[in-house]
Amino acid sequence: MIEQPQSRHSAFQVLTGLxxxxxxxRVGIGPMLAALTLVTIVLASILAPLYVPYDPLAMNSAAxxxxxxxxxxxxTDPYGRDTFSRVMVGxxxxxxxxxxxxxxxxxxxxAIGLVAGFFRMADSIIMRIMDSLMAIPAILLAIALVAxxxxxxxxxxxAITVPEVPRVVRLVRSVVLSAREEPYVEAAIAxxxxxxxxxxxxxxxxxxxxxxxxxxxxxxSAILIEAILSFxxxxxxxxIPTWGNIMAEGRTYFQIKPGLIFWPGLLLSLxxxxxxxxxxxxxxxxxxxxxxxxx
Amino acid sequence: MQFKNKDFSDAREVxxxxxxxxxxxxxxxxxxxxxxxxxxxxxxETHCLVGxxxxxxxxxxxxxxxxxxxxxxxxxxxxxxxxxFEITSASHSQMRQLRARRIAMIFQEPMTALNPVLRxxxxxxxxxxxxxxxxxxxxxxxxxxxxxxxxxxxxxxIFSAFPHQLSGGQRQRIMIAMALIxxxxxxxxxxxxxxxxxxxQLQILKLIAEMQERHGTAVLFITHDMGVVAxxxxxxxxxxQGQIVERAPIAELLTNPxxxxxxxxxxxxxxxTPRPARAAASQSEVVRVAGLDMTYGGGGFFRRSEGVRAAQxxxxxxxxxxxxxxVGxxxxxxxxxxRAIMRLIDPTAGSVNVAGTEIAQLSRRQLRDxxxxxxxxFQDPYRSLNPRWTVARSLCEGPINFGVPRxxxxxxxxxxxxxxxxxRDALDRYPHQFSGGQRQRIAxxxxxxxxxxLLVADEAVSALDVxxxxxxxDLLDDIxxxxxxxxLFITHDxxxxxxxxxxxxxMQRGEVVEYGPAGEVLANPRHDYTRNLIEAAPGRHWxxxxxxxxxxxxxTTGATA
Numbered sequence: 001m002i003e004q005p006q007s008r009h010s011a012f013q014v015l016t017g018l019x020x021x022x023x024x025x026r027v028g029i030g031p032m033l034a035a036l037t038l039v040t041i042v043l044a045s046i047l048a049p050l051y052v053p054y055d056p057l058a059m060n061s062a063a064x065x066x067x068x069x070x071x072x073x074x075x076t077d078p079y080g081r082d083t084f085s086r087v088m089v090g091x092x093x094x095x096x097x098x099x100x101x102x103x104x105x106x107x108x109x110x111a112i113g114l115v116a117g118f119f120r121m122a123d124s125i126i127m128r129i130m131d132s133l134m135a136i137p138a139i140l141l142a143i144a145l146v147a148x149x150x151x152x153x154x155x156x157x158x159a160i161t162v163p164e165v166p167r168v169v170r171l172v173r174s175v176v177l178s179a180r181e182e183p184y185v186e187a188a189i190a191x192x193x194x195x196x197x198x199x200x201x202x203x204x205x206x207x208x209x210x211x212x213x214x215x216x217x218x219x220x221s222a223i224l225i226e227a228i229l230s231f232x233x234x235x236x237x238x239x240i241p242t243w244g245n246i247m248a249e250g251r252t253y254f255q256i257k258p259g260l261i262f263w264p265g266l267l268l269s270l271x272x273x274x275x276x277x278x279x280x281x282x283x284x285x286x287x288x289x290x291x292x293x294x295x
Numbered sequence: 296m297q298f299k300n301k302d303f304s305d306a307r308e309v310x311x312x313x314x315x316x317x318x319x320x321x322x323x324x325x326x327x328x329x330x331x332x333x334x335x336x337x338x339x340e341t342h343c344l345v346g347x348x349x350x351x352x353x354x355x356x357x358x359x360x361x362x363x364x365x366x367x368x369x370x371x372x373x374x375x376x377x378x379x380f381e382i383t384s385a386s387h388s389q390m391r392q393l394r395a396r397r398i399a400m401i402f403q404e405p406m407t408a409l410n411p412v413l414r415x416x417x418x419x420x421x422x423x424x425x426x427x428x429x430x431x432x433x434x435x436x437x438x439x440x441x442x443x444x445x446x447x448x449x450x451x452x453i454f455s456a457f458p459h460q461l462s463g464g465q466r467q468r469i470m471i472a473m474a475l476i477x478x479x480x481x482x483x484x485x486x487x488x489x490x491x492x493x494x495x496q497l498q499i500l501k502l503i504a505e506m507q508e509r510h511g512t513a514v515l516f517i518t519h520d521m522g523v524v525a526x527x528x529x530x531x532x533x534x535x536q537g538q539i540v541e542r543a544p545i546a547e548l549l550t551n552p553x554x555x556x557x558x559x560x561x562x563x564x565x566x567x568t569p570r571p572a573r574a575a576a577s578q579s580e581v582v583r584v585a586g587l588d589m590t591y592g593g594g595g596f597f598r599r600s601e602g603v604r605a606a607q608x609x610x611x612x613x614x615x616x617x618x619x620x621x622v623g624x625x626x627x628x629x630x631x632x633x634r635a636i637m638r639l640i641d642p643t644a645g646s647v648n649v650a651g652t653e654i655a656q657l658s659r660r661q662l663r664d665x666x667x668x669x670x671x672x673f674q675d676p677y678r679s680l681n682p683r684w685t686v687a688r689s690l691c692e693g694p695i696n697f698g699v700p701r702x703x704x705x706x707x708x709x710x711x712x713x714x715x716x717x718x719r720d721a722l723d724r725y726p727h728q729f730s731g732g733q734r735q736r737i738a739x740x741x742x743x744x745x746x747x748x749l750l751v752a753d754e755a756v757s758a759l760d761v762x763x764x765x766x767x768x769d770l771l772d773d774i775x776x777x778x779x780x781x782x783l784f785i786t787h788d789x790x791x792x793x794x795x796x797x798x799x800x801x802m803q804r805g806e807v808v809e810y811g812p813a814g815e816v817l818a819n820p821r822h823d824y825t826r827n828l829i830e831a832a833p834g835r836h837w838x839x840x841x842x843x844x845x846x847x848x849x850x851t852t853g854a855t856a
Contacts, residue, residue: 188692
């Protein structure tokens with residue numbers, strides 16, 4: 001008799017769940033800290049241009065490799081640029097890439113997955129393409145794509161998105177495959193609803209909860225991959241500071257100036273940790289089956 | 296009809312439940328789930344606990360097993376004693392000792408109760424290994440002996456079979472063997488035959504009675520089916536909303552029920568006697584199915600494989616305002632026929648003519664214009680409505696697809712709610728806010744909104760409680776009278792078929808074995824299979840609604856069982 005009330009506005013509920021916390025006892029201290037950390041980092045990055053003391057690109061040959069001081073909060077790099085300004089501004093691009101890659105891969109994956117899940121004919125073709133995409137190492141593909149298109153923000157996002165899409169497609173497809181067997185979908189067919197209508201109005205809402213969760217993981221891994229790409233010299237051009245290329249540049253001076261890698265690395269790790277933790281929490285809230293056993 | 300009438304007043308009391316109260320964990324002030332019930336079960340007695348869903352019968356049995364889900368339910372008062380041993384306060388290890396040795400349980404769905412990756416023989420032996428010090432060879436011998444007792448064929452082969460290799464009835468026999476191998480004092484059977492076909496059900500009921508005779512076990516039998524009660528019970532307890540309504544020996548309860556609720560329950564049991572034949576509304580047929588064939592699988596790219604022929608050469612016609620019932624056991628292909636006619640699956644061959652249009656070969660796109668002529672109501676009311684949609688949106692979906700303006704569709708939806716006896720303001724609510732019967736009404740309203748010529752009801756009342764079932768059947772009857780819609784009624788339940796169908800088509804393994812007027816087929820079955828089905832219907836000689844033996848004039852044939 002008692003059925004789990006289906007979450008109607010899943011995304012909305014997750015947000016209210018995380019921010020206003022109606023069932024306060026359910027969300028532990030961990031996710032709270034994670035949300036706080038993430039909000040702080042995001043706000044600090046977005047507002048960075050307003051408060052950072054120096055232009056992150058302005059070189060100053062008089063102040064090379066300075067240690068932390070009142071003048072330079074975290075010291076300077078080999079070109080005399082202020083590390084604090086660079087790290088804070090760099091966060092903007094890193095986060096933008098994370099969120100952008102997550103949104104693009106979820107949107108593309110959702111569209112392809114819905115079609116693959118519902119139309120048997122399309123399914124086998126789409127899934128073989130996705131399988132072959134999955135067989136290519138993600139980093140290698142990203143490097144190849146950046147090498148082809150040149151290092152820009154857009155091509156980095158595309159490079160990160162392409163290997164993530166098959167995973168989203170598989171997820172959406174599996175949800176659609178099980179949901180399309182539901183009698184209410186068959187009833188909709190019997191009522192003469194068109195295929196696009198059934199796909200969007202009946203099937204798509206089922207995929208929202210797992211997609212939100214998957215989206216957070218993609219966001220975290222995109223930030224990380226961006227850093228790796230930059231580190232390998234295949235990322236965004238060095239004119240735009242990101243956590244990844246700040247660390248890449250700093251590695252030659254790692255021995256004498258560990259702060260160059262430590263600070264962006266710390267923010268990067270905190271960011272990814274928080275996003276993953278929030279993703280886990282969202283999964284638990286949205287899918288009661290995954291919840292840890294009580295007692 | 297012969298009821299059991301043994302007197303148990305001298306027998307030893309096995310299970311004693313006194314003033315048991317079970318409530319939500321940590322909420323002593325909330326309304327209890329079980330509110331002060333008393334039960335006594337004596338050795339050798341079969342005590343049936345009947346009630347509709349939510350009456351608390353399963354919770355009672357779980358409490359007796361010490362298996363209440365601790366995080367949700369707790370015993371808040373009263374006692375359960377098994378031969379002077381108090382169960383409510385027993386520790387985990389004491390209960391573990393008790394289970395299997397003294398109390399055993401069998402469940403509704405033997406597939407989920409058995410471990411799918413262990414051989415069934417090993418699973419029975421495991422009970423022996425845990426609770427006795429028999430040597431492996433002795434344990435195996437005893438297991439085989441027990442399997443023999445529950446009449447499993449070829450026990451050596453079945454011993455090393457996996458659950459999925461056995462039929463539903465065989466699995467339930469394994470469960471019974473497992474439950475009885477340590478010779479417990481009390482066997483709790485929670486709807487053990489509900490998931491089984493009617494012929495298998497009869498065999499399992501006979502087996503439980505036989506095992507009880509042989510071992511002198513007390514049986515607490517939980518069921519919602521009055522027919523089963525009539526077959527197996529010595530004593531019956533009727534439960535409603537966590538309380539006991541009435542308790543009486545079976546013959547007394549069925550002939551002279553004291554309480555209003557018991558009478559309601561009994562009156563709601565559909566009669567096996569077919570209803571009086573109705574005059575045909577017109578000579579023209581609105582549905583004509585000829586030579587319908589459905590083969591699953593088959594073909595194959597490299598090697599031709601034999602497909603599964605789920606339906607073969609099915610032909611019938613239905614006139615407006617008439618109801619055709621397709622009856623058969625699971626796997627007989629009755630649902631396949633329904634789905635093929637609805638074109639939810641594409642039939643391999645044959646023709647389906649609805650309202651003058653041949654639809655079997657239409658493409659999906661061409662078909663959409665004809666969908667409004669045929670509508671379907673599914674079995675499971677919990678899954679047949681989109682849980683994210685309001686009732687209004689579900690009801691309007693179809694008409695809007697066919698170009699009705701939204702405002703008019705809404706107005707029509709409100710009328711439909713009245714037609715199916717639901718308040719208009721329920722339109723803005725979501726499906727989970729309704730009971731199963733109410734949801735089924737909404738599903739019917741959604742189908743009727745399309746003003747179809749053919750309404751297919753695929754086991755539409757099978758998931759409902761018997762009293763709700765009677766109401767939904769009435770509603771369907773009412774709708775048919777009002778709109779003159781032809782109905783195709785798929786069911787496994789002969790009682791339901793007898794009450795609603797004008798014609799009956801009996802299917803077995805994809806083939807039609809008998810087709811004719813309901814009165815004829817059910818009263819004078821010509822085919823052995825139909826006869827078996829009718830004979831296996833539990834309590835078939837009893838007219839529950841009138842508290843008397845069924846008038847034998849209409850049920851003469853096949854009364855040898």
